[in-house]
Amino acid sequence: MxxxxxxxxxxxxxxxxxxxxxxxxxxxxxxxxxxxxxxxxxxxxxxxxxxxxxxxxxxxxxxxxxxxxxxxxxxxxxxxxxxxxxxxxxxxxxxxxxxxxxxxxxxxxxxxxxxxxxxxxxxxxxxxxxxxxxxxxxxxxxxxxxxxxxxxxxxxxxxxxxxxxxxxxxxxxxxxxxxxxxxxxxxxxxxxxxxxxxxxxxxxxxxxxxxNPAFDSLRDPALPAQGAALRRAAGFEAHHVLLLATSPEPVQVSGIEGRGDPTWPRRIEQRLIDIVRADPRLALWLRRHPSEPPADEIAALAHPRIRVCTADVPLHAWLHAGDEVLVTVSTVGVEAALAGQPVTQIRGSVLDALSPFERMGIAQRALPLDALDTAWPADARPQAANRAAATVGPxxxxxxxxxxxxxxxxxxxxxx
Known part of the structure; x- marks a missing residue:
């Protein structure tokens, strides 16, 4: 043979x-x-x-x-x-x-x-x-x-x-x-x-x-049910649920002009916390990158509509626990799109040029930080999940x- x-x-x-x-x-x-x-x-x-x-x-x-x-x-x-x-x-x-x-x-x-x-x-x-x-x-x-x-x-x-x-x-x-x-x-x-x-x-x-074969596990049919269970356990079923996935912001990157602000992820968190507190229609999951400090201070708020994603649950299950995923330049945005979830990119990172999520068919919209205050108007219908998005390949x-x-x-x- x-x-x-x-x-x-x-x-x-x-x-x-x-x-x-x-x-x-x-x-x-x-x-x-x-x-x-x-x-x-x-x-x-x-x-x-x-x-x-x-x-x-x-x-x-x-x-x-x-x-x-x-x-x-x-x-x-x-x-x-x-x-x-x-x-x-x-x-x-x-x-x-x-x-x-x-x-x-x-x-x-x-x-x-x-x-x-x-x-x-x-x-x-x-x-x-x-x-x-x-x-x-x-x-x-x-x-x-x-x-x-x-x-x-x-x-x-x-x-x-x-x-x-x-x-x-x-x-x-x-x-x-x-x-x-x-x-x-x-x-x-x-x-x-x-x-x-x-x-x-x-x-x-x-x-x-x-x-990308690395993302094939996103197609596990058990994930949506796991996400729904997380949402139900949090009491978020009647809300438009946001999931913010932050990532570290470098001060400087070789080959890229400008300087990053390491406080950028925390500034976004605080803005979204203020928005959710003021709008009873909204709820928020916060998921920090594993290399960032734990969000203990956010959990300590004990706000009924603001929760922290725990490390004992896989990321891909969390993606299905909300209605919309917010990122800056994290690959979580790509994973969310491949999972059929709407993605909003928050622009303002020194790495924006390397992650044009809207242009690449990943994000439905890309907004500066200040635009988040009016991103979910009272008369707007929540975005429908993009289950048949072009970003979902073979x-x-x-x-x-x-x-x-x-x-x-x-x-x-x-x-x-």
Whole structure:
């Protein structure tokens, strides 16, 4: 019996591994290929926990890499945050820095690393080494830079088909992702994102609306019932219920003009609390980002129409506990839209340019803070839930991405 081909999945942690992992698991379950995860930083524990064959940069070390590993050890010692096991960090930093020196020269590499840190990396020689060693029939990565970008560019150089899965909108990486020679297929969140890339010059036949597999769990039919139970238990059934999902506001972001106000999330909370207190038609759930302080002072108000979302209930159930979800730039807005809930974006963050939710078909409206005072007029009917929104893509993003991947793995056409 012929052995199935290898598909190499390359991803960092967080939302990147969560987007690709369901696809790799489905590939394995169907026996379409042998998935191999090149899982970087915090992605490795998740890939291993799923029982998938997993490698890292330490598995790519070869004889003669001693000087690179010595440099990697020095760089690892200087890291403030340790996101991976030391052996992996040493290999990742050392091999990536050696690649940087090969491309720029020693002095220019040192200057660029001093300025940009790990963002300076594009380890093409390392990823080419991986592709030659494991000979995959297909490479899959997300829109992340550094090793994921290097995997896609090295695949192109070696004639291996590749697929790039966008986690959200691809605004920061627009110029790179819009290049016709960057990956053989782009898998995007919705039609609005696809239209933006076509306008940016990417051929329309390269772009596939698949959704993001990380959000497939939003389609669990038990979630609406869980949300309704939460609403009922709070006594909110007769009210128009708002759910505010806050997220931290950075003071400054590299590459973005202006400065953020760290008090911005708390200012929005206070404005909505005042609005709800003054309007008996309204009720409010408050959900802070896990990295923010607990909202104990809000819970202490003991107001009958203002409640705090508790951590023991999954976010996706809370999304169904109200009538409207309010966000600034949090991905909770995307998740709410995919769950069929109306979304209002509150504009005023330093990150607004990266999260144009209204333009991207996520939010029904985008308002400045001052406009919230008149956002729910007494004679207005509450917004109907957008259950058939265009933002809701294929029934299973995992299956949709897999269909694109299967086409690439057997495609014999000539690429650009």
């Amino acid at each position: 012929k052995r199935p081909p290898t598909w190499l999945f390359v991803c960092y942690g967080g939302g990147h591994v969560k987007a690709l992992l369901p696809v790799a698991e489905r590939v394995r379950a169907l026996g379409l290929a042998e998935p191999l995860m090149l899982a970087l930083t915090t992605a490795a524990p998740l890939a291993r926990a799923a029982g998938l064959p997993t490698i890292g940069f330490r598995d790519l070390v070869e004889p003669g890499d001693g000087p690179a590993l010595a440099a990697g050890a020095r760089l690892a010692d200087a890291l403030e945050v340790k996101a991976a096991e030391r052996e992996e960090s040493v290999a990742y930093l050392g091999l990536s820095y050696a690649d940087l020196e090969r491309r720029l020269g020693a002095s220019a590499a040192a200057a660029q690393y001093a300025r940009d840190g790990r963002q300076a990396f594009l380890p093409l020689t390392v990823l080419e080494r991986a592709l030659r060693r494991y000979a995959p029939a297909l490479v899959l990565a997300t829109n992340s830079p550094r090793a994921e970008q290097a995997a896609i560019e090295s695949a192109r150089a070696l004639g291996i088909p590749s697929l790039c899965l966008l986690d959200l909108f691809g605004i920061w990486e627009r110029a790179r992702l819009a290049r016709p020679d960057y990956a053989d297929a782009l898998c995007v969140l919705n039609e609005a994102v696809r239209a933006e890339f076509i306008a940016a010059g990417r051929p329309r036949e390269h772009i596939h609306v698949t959704g 029934a299973s993003a995992t299956d949709a991405v897999l269909a694109v991947a299967r086409g690439l793995s057997t495609w014999q056409g000539v690429r650009v």
